[in-house]
Every structure is written in C-alpha cells, then in structure tokens.
Amino acid sequence: MSEQTRFQNVVNGTKCDSTTGRWLASTNPFTGKTWAEVPHCGVEDANAAVEAAHRAFIRGPWSTMSATGRGKLLRRLGDLIARDAEKLAAIETRDNGKLFAEMSGQCRYIPEWFYYFGGLADKIEGGVLPMDKPDLFSYTKREPLGVVVAITPWNSPLLLLTWKLAPALAAGNTIVIKPSEYTSCSTLALMELVNEAGFPEGVINTVTGFGHEIGPALTEHPMVAKIAFTGGDATGAAIYAGAAKGLKHVTLELGGKSPNIIFADANIDDAVKGAISGIFAASGQTCIAGSRLLVQRSVYDEISAKVVNFARAARLGDPMDANTQVGPVTTLPQRDKILNYMAIAREEGARCLLGGGTPQDPALEAGWFVQPTIFGDVSNDMRIAREEVFGPILSIIPFEDEEHAIEIANDTIYGLASGVWTSNIRRAFTMADRIRAGTVWVNTYRAVSFMAPFGGYKMSGIGRESGQYAIDEYLQTKCVWINLAEGVANPFVLR
Incomplete structure (x- = not known):
C-alpha cells in the first residue's frame, strides 16, 4: 500500500x-x-x-x-x-x-x-x-x-x-x-x-x-x-x-457503563485479568467496556493494588507491533474528551491510582495516546461512573454484599453488558438473573460469537x-x- x-x-x-x-x-x-x-x-x-x-x-x-x-x-x-x-x-x-x-x-x-x-x-x-x-x-x-x-x-x-x-x-x-x-x-x-x-x-x-x-x-x-x-x-x-x-x-x-463485579470468593488472579481486559483492551474504546469495577469491600485493597500493578506494566506503542498491549485512541477529539473526564474525576474527589494523562515517552508523542488510568474512592454518583467515557479509564467502586452490588450495577441509564466473578454457582445464576443488561459474563469478559445475541x-x-x-x-x-x-x-x- x-x-x-x-x-x-x-x-x-x-x-x-x-x-x-x-x-x-x-x-x-x-x-x-x-x-x-x-x-x-x-x-x-x-x-x-x-x-x-x-x-x-x-x-x-x-x-x-x-x-x-x-x-x-x-x-x-x-x-x-x-x-x-x-x-x-x-x-x-x-x-x-x-x-x-x-x-x-x-x-x-x-x-x-x-x-x-x-x-x-x-x-x-x-x-x-x-x-x-x-x-x-x-x-x-x-x-x-x-x-x-x-x-x-x-x-x-x-x-x-x-x-x-x-x-x-x-x-x-x-x-x-x-x-x-x-x-x-x-x-x-x-x-x-x-x-x-x-x-x-x-x-x-x-x-x-x-x-x-x-x-x-x-x-x-x-x-x-x-x-x-x-x-x-x-x-x-x-x-x-x-x-x-x-x-x-x-x-x-x-453505549454502556458496564459493571464488572468481583466478589471475595472469586479466583482473584483471574478476576484481575478480567478487570484489565474489560477496560484496557482496545484502549477502552468499546461499548462493552467494564468501566465500573465493583469490588467487594473485604478484597477491595487487594484487588485495587493488583489491578494497578498489572495495568502499570502494560506496554504502550505501535499498534502494528506484536509486543504492544495498549495503542492510541482513534481520534484527537476523543483523546481530548478522555483527558477532560480525568479532570472531572479529580474535581469530584476520585483518587487517581494510576495514569491520569498522556505518556511522556518521546516515541509516542506523535500519536494520540492516553495512559491507562485507574481511579479509586469512586462513588456511583460521580460523572466518571455514570457517563460513557469510551477510553482507558477505570473507576473502582466498593460494595458490601450481593444486594449492594445489584443496587450499584443497575443504577445506570445503560444496560449493555456486565461481568460477575465468583466461585459460588448460586450467586452466578442469581446475579445473572438480577442484572439489567443484555449480556452477563460470568468468570470471563469480552466474549462474543456469531451464535450469541447481542444488544x-x-x-x-x-x-x-x-x-x-x-x-x-x-x-x-x-x-x-x-x-x-x-x-x-x-x-x-x-x-
């Protein structure tokens, strides 16, 4: 070409x-x-x-x-x-x-x-x-x-x-x-x-x-x-x-503002990978992005730390390079929108645990890159948790129990996708029944098929x-x- x-x-x-x-x-x-x-x-x-x-x-x-x-x-x-x-x-x-x-x-x-x-x-x-x-x-x-x-x-x-x-x-x-x-x-x-x-x-x-x-x-x-x-x-x-x-x-x-829900009984390492896949794959530019990570309070600190450490190691670079894990965002206006939401999150009291801007690597300065960004101390009434950003920004929200998780998960104008991480089979079925979304993934995320309805x-x-x-x-x-x-x-x- x-x-x-x-x-x-x-x-x-x-x-x-x-x-x-x-x-x-x-x-x-x-x-x-x-x-x-x-x-x-x-x-x-x-x-x-x-x-x-x-x-x-x-x-x-x-x-x-x-x-x-x-x-x-x-x-x-x-x-x-x-x-x-x-x-x-x-x-x-x-x-x-x-x-x-x-x-x-x-x-x-x-x-x-x-x-x-x-x-x-x-x-x-x-x-x-x-x-x-x-x-x-x-x-x-x-x-x-x-x-x-x-x-x-x-x-x-x-x-x-x-x-x-x-x-x-x-x-x-x-x-x-x-x-x-x-x-x-x-x-x-x-x-x-x-x-x-x-x-x-x-x-x-x-x-x-x-x-x-x-x-x-x-x-x-x-x-x-x-x-x-x-x-x-x-x-x-x-x-x-x-x-x-x-x-x-x-x-x-x-659009979507999909909840990705981790219970304390989940396989923690798998759940962390699911959290990363849900938001940083495709640089967060997907309607099914698991942009709200709901974590049971008893494992909130552990999960937050592991997600931050995993995301910190993500390799930004040329999207044609097989070693690259996070590429640029697609348009310059979209990058500006994402950076604006980072400022809004800080103004509303969210705590930036990782990223929060553009990378400083000179090799990336020509591209429209945004750092993988994670905010903690997020409440579900913040704009960062309610509005679709369509970028690599993760909001971590704590919850107490199943009822609390369902309350937060369904408290949104959207209902496209969701994830549930648990080893309890009863909980898996119960959550799938009660989440108001067209897709519910249990112990996986971002799976699609020509055989499976999506909406x-x-x-x-x-x-x-x-x-x-x-x-x-x-x-x-x-x-x-x-x-x-x-x-x-x-x-x-x-x-």
Missing part, C-alpha cells in the same frame, strides 16, 4: 467519488499523519446510494434470486474475507489505531458470521396456521424489509458492519453502508471483495461523509425501510426520532445482533388467506 491511498465508494456496482469532488482525510492515530482519503459525500450522493439499493431490491436479480443462492454468495464473501483478513486488519489498524493483534483476530473471525447467516438464508420459514374458520386456509411468509441503512462506528468498523450486513443480506434486503468518517477505509476495501464474490449491482452500496451532513438524508429517506446503527446514545436517539417520521424499523446498539437494555439500545434472533430484525411477516368455500359470505359482515 502506498503512503497516500484514495478509496472510492461503490454505488450500483460502480466505483465513484463524491459528486462534489471533495475528499476526507483519514489520519493514522499512531503517527498523527494523513495516510488515506475517502470521498466527502453530500445529500445527492446519499440519495443515489439509496435509490440504487431500492432498484436492486425491487427490480434487480437479487429480488428473484433464491434464498439458497443468496446463502452461497454470503459464504463466498466469507471465504474472500478469510483470504484477505490480514490485509483488512492492517487497514483498520492504520485507520483507528487499535492493535493489529486485535484487528486481525476480528477479521479472521468475521467470516463465521457470513457462513452462519449464509446457512440460515434458506431456512427462513413461514407456517400454516391452525384455523377456526373451516372454509378459510391461512399461512404466513417471512419477507425482507427492503433497503437497510447500516451506520457503523469507528472502533471496530468491519466487525460491527458484519453484524448488520450478514443477517440483512441473508434475509433478502439490500444495503447502504455509512461508515464513520474517521474510519471508512476498511469498509471501502471490503467492497472489492463484494464485487469479487459476485453480488448483483446495487445490493451493497457505500456512502462516506459526515453524519450531520448526510445522516438525515439516509435515515429519513422514504425508500429506506430500516436503520441499523451502532454508536453513542445521543446520536442513536436522534436517529430513532428521524426514523419515527417514516415509521421505519430500527436496531440501535448504543442492550434501557439506553443501551433496541434489538439484537448475532445469533438466530438477529435475522428476525430484518424480516417482516405476511399473512395470506385463501377462501376455500364456493360462495362469498355476507360482504357486510367481518369474516
């Missing part, structure tokens, strides 16, 4: 720039330098992408293709992604600064979604209804919604796109993808593989640009049937409001991604009635 690369959108199967000829720079968070450009699209480009997807859904070969044929295309795309996983991962690392080890692991795993939903494509079934009216026969069909707009974030662009793309295509929909303006490159690189796989023109389209400029044109377009969004809760609420104007379907996977409670979103539940989000049910009687009954009376 050259030092400066230009990626193009794909609309109706054709590569294209923006209609204005403008470009957006993509900056490598490790070097702080521009390495690529993507089209800076406007409303006209967004409309063209939607119209292409609509034509493909209504008139194109996609609309008459068998479900088995769709499944074969999905599996073929999965094979191509597996072949080019390292190349795609390198693009993502240059684009968002996350560890190549993390991105390559994600890209190698992504094909499983295409295999899974490719297999589900021809197993979408309706059914014959038992009927209380003997002269009427009734059955149901499951049908695609139409054009789906998939809006993806900057932290794991291809993985979170795949969670939308695979089930939507398996269900028979067409797609317009709007990636984050900060990390569009890997999505546009994926379109090369979409073309190679043989998808018909217009089935998958991309449009790049700023959300505030083209977002409403996409989410409120009359030809769009559904919006699938991953991102912050404020943006999610705005999308929800816009979609409501057209009564569109939505899937919203939003949130409360302000963490609407709907589920992955697993069999996900395909239901992209289907609608039609009921068909057939009259078996020879005559027509009284037309003035409800049958």
Whole structure:
C-alpha cells in the first residue's frame, strides 16, 4: 500500500467519488499523519446510494434470486474475507489505531458470521396456521424489509458492519453502508471483495461523509425501510426520532457503563485479568467496556493494588507491533474528551491510582495516546461512573454484599453488558438473573460469537445482533388467506 491511498465508494456496482469532488482525510492515530482519503459525500450522493439499493431490491436479480443462492454468495464473501483478513486488519489498524493483534483476530473471525447467516438464508420459514374458520386456509411468509441503512462506528468498523450486513443480506434486503468518517477505509476495501464474490449491482452500496451532513438524508429517506446503527446514545436517539417520521424499523446498539463485579470468593488472579481486559483492551474504546469495577469491600485493597500493578506494566506503542498491549485512541477529539473526564474525576474527589494523562515517552508523542488510568474512592454518583467515557479509564467502586452490588450495577441509564466473578454457582445464576443488561459474563469478559445475541437494555439500545434472533430484525411477516368455500359470505359482515 502506498503512503497516500484514495478509496472510492461503490454505488450500483460502480466505483465513484463524491459528486462534489471533495475528499476526507483519514489520519493514522499512531503517527498523527494523513495516510488515506475517502470521498466527502453530500445529500445527492446519499440519495443515489439509496435509490440504487431500492432498484436492486425491487427490480434487480437479487429480488428473484433464491434464498439458497443468496446463502452461497454470503459464504463466498466469507471465504474472500478469510483470504484477505490480514490485509483488512492492517487497514483498520492504520485507520483507528487499535492493535493489529486485535484487528486481525476480528477479521479472521468475521467470516463465521457470513457462513452462519449464509446457512440460515434458506431456512427462513413461514407456517400454516391452525384455523377456526373451516372454509378459510391461512399461512404466513417471512419477507425482507427492503433497503437497510447500516451506520457503523469507528472502533471496530468491519466487525460491527458484519453484524448488520450478514443477517440483512441473508434475509433478502439490500444495503447502504455509512461508515464513520474517521474510519471508512476498511469498509471501502471490503467492497472489492463484494464485487469479487459476485453480488448483483446495487445490493451493497457505500456512502462516506459526515453524519450531520448526510445522516438525515439516509435515515429519513422514504425508500429506506430500516436503520441499523451502532454508536453513542445521543446520536442513536436522534436517529430513532428521524426514523419515527417514516415509521421505519430500527436496531440501535448504543453505549454502556458496564459493571464488572468481583466478589471475595472469586479466583482473584483471574478476576484481575478480567478487570484489565474489560477496560484496557482496545484502549477502552468499546461499548462493552467494564468501566465500573465493583469490588467487594473485604478484597477491595487487594484487588485495587493488583489491578494497578498489572495495568502499570502494560506496554504502550505501535499498534502494528506484536509486543504492544495498549495503542492510541482513534481520534484527537476523543483523546481530548478522555483527558477532560480525568479532570472531572479529580474535581469530584476520585483518587487517581494510576495514569491520569498522556505518556511522556518521546516515541509516542506523535500519536494520540492516553495512559491507562485507574481511579479509586469512586462513588456511583460521580460523572466518571455514570457517563460513557469510551477510553482507558477505570473507576473502582466498593460494595458490601450481593444486594449492594445489584443496587450499584443497575443504577445506570445503560444496560449493555456486565461481568460477575465468583466461585459460588448460586450467586452466578442469581446475579445473572438480577442484572439489567443484555449480556452477563460470568468468570470471563469480552466474549462474543456469531451464535450469541447481542444488544442492550434501557439506553443501551433496541434489538439484537448475532445469533438466530438477529435475522428476525430484518424480516417482516405476511399473512395470506385463501377462501376455500364456493360462495362469498355476507360482504357486510367481518369474516
């Protein structure tokens, strides 16, 4: 790959720039330098992408293709992604600064979604209804919604796109993808593989640009049937409001302030690793970050000390280096936001146990790095414990017993994920039942699968991604009635 690369959108199967000829720079968070450009699209480009997807859904070969044929295309795309996983991962690392080890692991795993939903494509079934009216026969069909707009974030662009793309295509929909303006490159690189796989023109389209400029044109377009969004809760609420104007379907996977709960009877060493994984993996830039570490008071000092010692040894550096454990944050505005929250935490009385700023290493000064930071003496009413920071900041909060842990864990507007560390099987089930979150991990953290549904409670979103539940989000049910009687009954009376 050259030092400066230009990626193009794909609309109706054709590569294209923006209609204005403008470009957006993509900056490598490790070097702080521009390495690529993507089209800076406007409303006209967004409309063209939607119209292409609509034509493909209504008139194109996609609309008459068998479900088995769709499944074969999905599996073929999965094979191509597996072949080019390292190349795609390198693009993502240059684009968002996350560890190549993390991105390559994600890209190698992504094909499983295409295999899974490719297999589900021809197993979408309706059914014959038992009927209380003997002269009427009734059955149901499951049908695609139409054009789906998939809006993806900057932290794991291809993985979170795949969670939308695979089930939507398996269900028979067409797609317009709007990636984050900060990390569009890997999505546009994926379109090369979409073309190679043989998808018909217009089935998958991309449009790049700023959300505030083209977002409403996409989410409120009359030809769009559904919006699938991953991102912050404020943006999610705005999308929800816009979609409501057209009564569109939505899937919203939003933010989190996830409790990671350690009981005194837990395996302490495993729990400490789980705490580190929950917040410092991916530099804390994940919606499932275990940013609130709830620790039973009897082991609070021990756990705090071990977590601090473990995090202190974390190696910051080039995300392409296999020895690096913590890379830069993805955007400069995000780094500023994280540093601002550190100041807020100090003002509110939290005690900084580790980090609290930017690293002083000259080798890192060009990058957008933030030190792994841990605050103790945190109460759950502090902003640092209530608002999503989306960075490597851990708040350690003490609790007394199960009731107290549940009270703190559920005292949040969010409900995306949670962790419980205990050797007591009764407690594991009890906590899993009572935590108000879409995912509960017990004695592990940050585990995902193409087989397992993912989504949130409360302000963490609407709907589920992955697993069999996900395909239901992209289907609608039609009921068909057939009259078996020879005559027509009284037309003035409800049958």
